[in-house]
Amino acid sequence: MKNVVKRLAYSFFTIILAVTAIFFVIRMAPGDPVSRILGPEASLEEVFLYRQQLGLDLPLYKQYITYFLNLSKGDLGSSLYKKKDVFSLIKARMIPTFTLALLSIFISCILGTFLGALAAFYKSKTYDNVSRTISLLALSFPIFSLAPILVYIFAIKLKLVPVSEWGEIRHAILPVVTLVIPLSSIILRVARNKYLEESSAPWITVLKAKGMSEFGVFLRLVKVCLPSILNVVAIQLSIVLAGAMISETIFDIPGMGSLLFEGIQNRDYPIVQGVIIYSTIIYMCVYFLIDYLNSLIDPRIEF
Amino acid sequence: MKKINTEISLGIIIIAFLVFWSIGWELYGRFVMGSFLSPYTPASNIQKELIPPGSGDYLLGTDIYGRSVLEILSIGLSYSLSMALLVSFSAVSIGIIVGYLSVVGHKWVRVVSDLSTNLIFIFPRILIAIMIMSVTGQSFAGLLFALVITSWPGYAKIARGETMRVMGLAYVESAKAVGMSDMRLFFTVVLPSILPLLLVHFVMGISGVIISEATLGFLGLGGSEYSWGTMLSMAKNVLLEAPYLVIILSLSMVLPIMGLNLLGDGLRDYLDPHSSKE
Numbered sequence: 269m270k271n272v273v274k275r276l277a278y279s280f281f282t283i284i285l286a287v288t289a290i291f292f293v294i295r296m297a298p299g300d301p302v303s304r305i306l307g308p309e310a311s312l313e314e315v316f317l318y319r320q321q322l323g324l325d326l327p328l329y330k331q332y333i334t335y336f337l338n339l340s341k342g343d344l345g346s347s348l349y350k351k352k353d354v355f356s357l358i359k360a361r362m363i364p365t366f367t368l369a370l371l372s373i374f375i376s377c378i379l380g381t382f383l384g385a386l387a388a389f390y391k392s393k394t395y396d397n398v399s400r401t402i403s404l405l406a407l408s409f410p411i412f413s414l415a416p417i418l419v420y421i422f423a424i425k426l427k428l429v430p431v432s433e434w435g436e437i438r439h440a441i442l443p444v445v446t447l448v449i450p451l452s453s454i455i456l457r458v459a460r461n462k463y464l465e466e467s468s469a470p471w472i473t474v475l476k477a478k479g480m481s482e483f484g485v486f487l488r489l490v491k492v493c494l495p496s497i498l499n500v501v502a503i504q505l506s507i508v509l510a511g512a513m514i515s516e517t518i519f520d521i522p523g524m525g526s527l528l529f530e531g532i533q534n535r536d537y538p539i540v541q542g543v544i545i546y547s548t549i550i551y552m553c554v555y556f557l558i559d560y561l562n563s564l565i566d567p568r569i570e571f
Numbered sequence: 572m573k574k575i576n577t578e579i580s581l582g583i584i585i586i587a588f589l590v591f592w593s594i595g596w597e598l599y600g601r602f603v604m605g606s607f608l609s610p611y612t613p614a615s616n617i618q619k620e621l622i623p624p625g626s627g628d629y630l631l632g633t634d635i636y637g638r639s640v641l642e643i644l645s646i647g648l649s650y651s652l653s654m655a656l657l658v659s660f661s662a663v664s665i666g667i668i669v670g671y672l673s674v675v676g677h678k679w680v681r682v683v684s685d686l687s688t689n690l691i692f693i694f695p696r697i698l699i700a701i702m703i704m705s706v707t708g709q710s711f712a713g714l715l716f717a718l719v720i721t722s723w724p725g726y727a728k729i730a731r732g733e734t735m736r737v738m739g740l741a742y743v744e745s746a747k748a749v750g751m752s753d754m755r756l757f758f759t760v761v762l763p764s765i766l767p768l769l770l771v772h773f774v775m776g777i778s779g780v781i782i783s784e785a786t787l788g789f790l791g792l793g794g795s796e797y798s799w800g801t802m803l804s805m806a807k808n809v810l811l812e813a814p815y816l817v818i819i820l821s822l823s824m825v826l827p828i829m830g831l832n833l834l835g836d837g838l839r840d841y842l843d844p845h846s847s848k849e
Contacts, residue, residue, distance in 0.1 A: 285690055293706060404836065408829035410782045412789045412800065413821035416807045420814050506695030514786065518807065529790060532705040540705055544698050551695060 275559070279552050286548050290541055291335060339545075354542035357527060364523035367440060368512040372447035373501060379448065380455025381490060381497055387456065388463035396460075403453035411511045415446045415518045443515045450511075451504060458500045462493045495562040502558045509547055579841060582834030589827050593649035600646075634805065634816055644823055647799045652827065655780040658718040662780075663773055665719070666726025671761060673727070674734040675753055684727070692724040700783055704792040711795065714787065718780055729772060733765045771839045778831035785824060799824045 326334075387396045422428045422442060429441050466472065466489055475485050513525025520526075524543055531539030634640055673684040691699065700717040707713030737743060743760055751759075787793050788800025795801070799820065806816035 282690070282693055285686075286694065289690065290702065293702065404832060405825075405829065408778075408825045408832055409821070410785060410824065410828070412786060412807075413803060413824050416803070416810055416817040417821055420810060420817060424811065424814070506698070510695055510697040510786075514790070517790070528701070532701065532790075532792065540702065544702055547698060548694060552693065555693075 272560075275556060279556055283545075283549055283552060287336075287339065287545055288332075290544060291332060354538050357539065358524060358542055358546055361522060361524045361527045364521050365509075365512050365516065365525060368443055368447065368515065368521070368523070369508050371440065372444045372451060372512070373505075373508060375444065376448050376451035376455055377497060377501065380452040381459045381493065383452070384456040384459025385463050385486070385490065385493075387460045388467065391464060399456065400460075403456050406449045406453040409450065411446055411450065411514050412518060414449060415442070415515055418442055418446055419518075439519075439521075443512075443519045443521065446515050447508060447511050451508060454504060455497055455500055459493055459497055462496045463489060466492050491565065495566050498558045498562055498565075502555050505554055506551055509551065576837050576840060578833045578837030580837075582830050582832075582837055585826060585830030586834065589648060589652065589830065593645065593652055596645040597649055634802070634813075640816065640819060643797060643802060644820070646797045647802060648823075648827070650795060650797050651781050651784055651799055654714075654718075654784055655777045658715060658722060658780045658784075659773060659777045661715075661719045662722035662776070663726050663769060665723040667730045667762070667765060667769070669723070670727040670730025670732075670765075671734050671757060673731050674738060688724045688727045688731075691720065692728065696721045697783060697786055700787055701790070701792060704787055709792060714784070714793065717787070718783055721783065722776060722780060725776065726769060726772065729769060730765050733768055734761050737761055737764050767842060771835050771842065774831055774835035774838060778828045778835070781824075781828055781831075 383399060387399045390396050419442060423430065430439060472485060472489070475488065480488075513523065513528060515521075516523040516525035517529055524547070527539060528543040530536070531543065634643065669684045669688060672680050673688065674681070676684065699721050703717035703720065704713055707716065737760060743756070746756060746760070784793070784798060785800035785803070788795075788798030788802075789804045790800075791804065793801045803817070803820050803824070806813070806820050810817055
């Protein structure tokens with residue numbers, strides 16, 4: 269329990285540091301959002317008034333304090349262009365991104381663990397070599413180069429799935445597949461190595477000598493391998509989140525990714541800031557959760 | 572001496588081919604005007620847009636601006652290879668220095684370097700790069716900065732761990748007791764033991780930088796129009812009219828990444844003392 273509190277405090281501290289860093293980096297940047305919004309024709313007075321309205325004329329430390337006070341109330345500020353609360357914008361766009369990310373993580377874990385165990389079982393046989401080669405090849409495709417090829421093959425040539433729509437479950441097939449292919453390959457490789465390492469351990473011999481069935485031994489092995497697989501997921505999580513955002517822009521899905529890139533294109537700093545802070549917080553929460561799960565699965569792992 | 576495995580040799584062949592191709596292309600483009608594979612300078616004839624590969628003078632066809640695909644690919648190759656090498660070398664140097672200082676430095680140096688490493692490490696990499704690029708605007712220096720900032724903490728973590736291990740060894744302790752300076756210790760003891768460890772990560776890191784750079788380009792945040800990502804996002808828009816563009820660009824982008832991954836993977840097996848020959 270004491271450790272949980274310590275970890276929570278640590279995570280909280282990191283998030284505050286992260287927010288601070290983002291705040292100052294954005295404000296260090298050259299260029300003024302106000303003159304961008306009002307355009308080059310705006311008079312000095314207009315610019316000045318608008319700055320005052322947005323609170324940009326205050327000294328930096330005061331801006332920082334107000335920003336933090338607002339943030340503690342869950343208020344991320346409002347978009348410079350859309351005149352809308354950033355939080356409500358993010359909330360509306362959150363579901364597609366999470367559907368994509370969670371679905372692909374879930375599928376990849378099952379697929380990767382199973383195929384990895386199979387590869388370890390058939391070590392140095394044809395299946396193992398083929399799966400190693402394919403997984404290495406799959407890892408070499410960046411998401412944004414995999415996605416158009418998949419769209420071309422499955423949506424345009426074979427007409428199995430729609431090109432870019434959102435709303436039904438079958439619209440999520442291609443985006444999820446693009447995310448599953450690299451993620452499951454990584455998990456496959458880790459699972460294979462971990463499985464090989466453990467399958468020659470003495471405790472496996474003992475279980476077999478006691479007369480446990482092959483399947484029972486297999487289940488025990490999978491359980492032992494789970495923490496390393498979850499750790500890989502934790503490390504890959506930022507890539508999955510970013511990947512979900514990238515595949516959103518390719519498949520025209522109204523998620524956090526497309527929000528972020530609209531924000532970047534319009535130089536809408538509050539939105540960019542908000543999305544990045546939000547995904548960092550989620551990232552840290554999941555990281556926390558995975559560490560906790562690992563300590564539940566394997567009591568030797570300290571939490 | 573272990574036998575060099577197939578992965579290493581395959582990776583080296585692919586990378587050597589690409590490096591020679593890009594150097595050769597640079598030399599050829601600079602010193603021999605035009606080229607015999609595609610005798611057209613980029614954007615010279617707008618009318619000839621979207622010619623499929625294999626037809627006439629264009630070996631790999633043309634893109635929407637009427638540029639020869641082979642030509643923009645080759646320019647993109649040398650751009651992304653040199654970028655990735657530059658970024659990785661800077662990142663590895665910063666990482667080693669910070670990692671070393673976070674062990675042997677003054678108390679405050681240690682705190683600051685540890686904190687900055689961890690702070691950058693917890694962020695999703697590509698998001699930091701996106702943030703920096705959206706702030707600095709699309710410039711070569713900004714891109715370089717964004718990529719280096721996101722790459723060095725990984726190296727620093729490894730360098731720190733290895734420095735900690737080495738500094739605790741008996742012979743290092745005695746060297747310190749005799750009065751060997753920190754600088755000399757760094758070059759004679761710490762560096763030689765860090766470098767082989769970092770080699771695998773360095774190779775994998777280069778392919779990571781290539782992917783990050785292309786991702787930024789794909790999202791419209793690249794530093795050059797010859798970034799492969801920028802080209803691919805252009806090709807994606809004409810997927811229906813010219814599917815060959817996407818396929819050629821994607822496959823050629825995979826080549827260096829795969830070569831580096833193969834090399835890294837093979838090196839890991841090769842350097843790992845636990846993996847006896849299979």
